[in-house]
Amino acid sequence: MQIFAKLPDGGTEPPSWALVELQGDLESRSATSLAGQLIGDLHFTRQGAPVLIVGHHILWGKVTALEKPLLVMRKRDDLTPAAAESDAMETDAEPESRYHVQAIVRNKILFKSRPKPIIANVPKKI
């Protein structure tokens, strides 16, 4: 059997997407779905260092080039089962691609240190 993946029709260089790598996992405080929820604010210092504020935590990271880029493949849902079925093909024509190469990721913003808590200013009170 063969499963084909290629750029959508007529594509050349796929668009560049971005990747943010976090240590551990992001969980919602309430057990609800994460879809649509706010994660946090990303800033860059004038030196180009990324800073991410997530809830009461701050993360310092760096922008790095991936040693090997990542291709983002999307499974197509617009194919009829017959078009995607390449088994026992007897022609030399290439069957429809089941995956599209949608994007390429060449860089990532890596936050590899543990998040640090943000401590609010202690009010000056005597």
Add this chain to the structure above:
Amino acid sequence: MEAQNTGSSIRPIQDVDAIAEKAKLQLEDLLPKAQTLYFSDDCLANASQLTLVEADAHVIDHVCKGGSLVIRGEPSDSAVLCTAEKTYSVREAETSNSLLLLQSLTGPNEIEKEGPRHVTDRQVAGTFYTYLELRECQPRLRRLHRLLSADPYRGRLHPGTGYSAARLAEAVQASREQLETALRESHALLMDGEYRFLECEYEFHVFSLITKFIDENSWSSVEVRRSLTLETLSELEPAAVVAHCFDKHMKPIGETAADGGEPLYTFCEDQVARLFARLLLQPMKTFNLADFTASWQQSVPDGVTTSVDQLRGLAVVNSEVSPQVVVRLAPTDLPDDAPERFAALFAVKQHWTADELHPYLEDLTSPSVKMGSLLAKNTRLTTKAGVKMYGPKHAH
């Protein structure tokens, strides 16, 4: 999606900056653009529909030129991914970190250094904990040989089972280019759009027709004419088979006949010798070496010299027993798995030269696993009379 990504935030920049100051960031140290990350509404669906594949320069170049990546194999095989030229083994790599994928995000170098502070919303398309790792490997061609050997061509009445290039591409874990090379190197017959191997005895029969025709014309072994041979013999056997058999066993000498200027051919010694060796080796697995080499040299046509080197990939000589023997051994007879492969080889004989082992191990090597490291891992090196010999790691 697009509107969300280019539009400004639903949050005012003052709120974003207030949080940044609470985190003890100095706003004047930051670039003017802040970006707020959200999980997109379809992030869960995306995570199941998107796959990240780590790719080297060759794969990316191939994709950007509009080429297809093809995952090949039977459901029970470990998957490979092929470009038009190369084959990669596919492995799922897990990471304990979360990989957040974003369709757009502005990097520090793309942000204007000056200007009013502002904020843009960014959508995380999905969170990933795995990606596929590709490692360049040798094409897995053993199935090709098994398929084509199972039911070979034995003449018009027994045509056997042929396979179109498209059917082979379905079954064989190799790139198109590697498959074509393998078909060429294993001398598969292409007839009516299908590939077949010739059965050994039948191939010998067709070759005998050629040598008989050479004798009938009283040609010497260096003045064989191709077109006349094919024309005459295709009355007896299919033209494609005769041409295939001729081209496999004969080669042009680079001179033309004095009468008419037709190119002259002679025997391709190694191929002819191998054909006779295969036929002689068929009835048994082990032969007395002296008997074998004598009858082998006697059987081949005049002008062909046999030598043990020509048995590469067909048989090996075992000098550890007395008298010495030759053992029929095809690479496809051996197990796929490396340790089992070595065990099977050392069951044939205990000590091998690197050259003898090579045809039986080639397919286990890859750009990352070179022959040297494969041998170092699975064998023990000894030196016998100045010759490096490889034996089992744990000798009994």
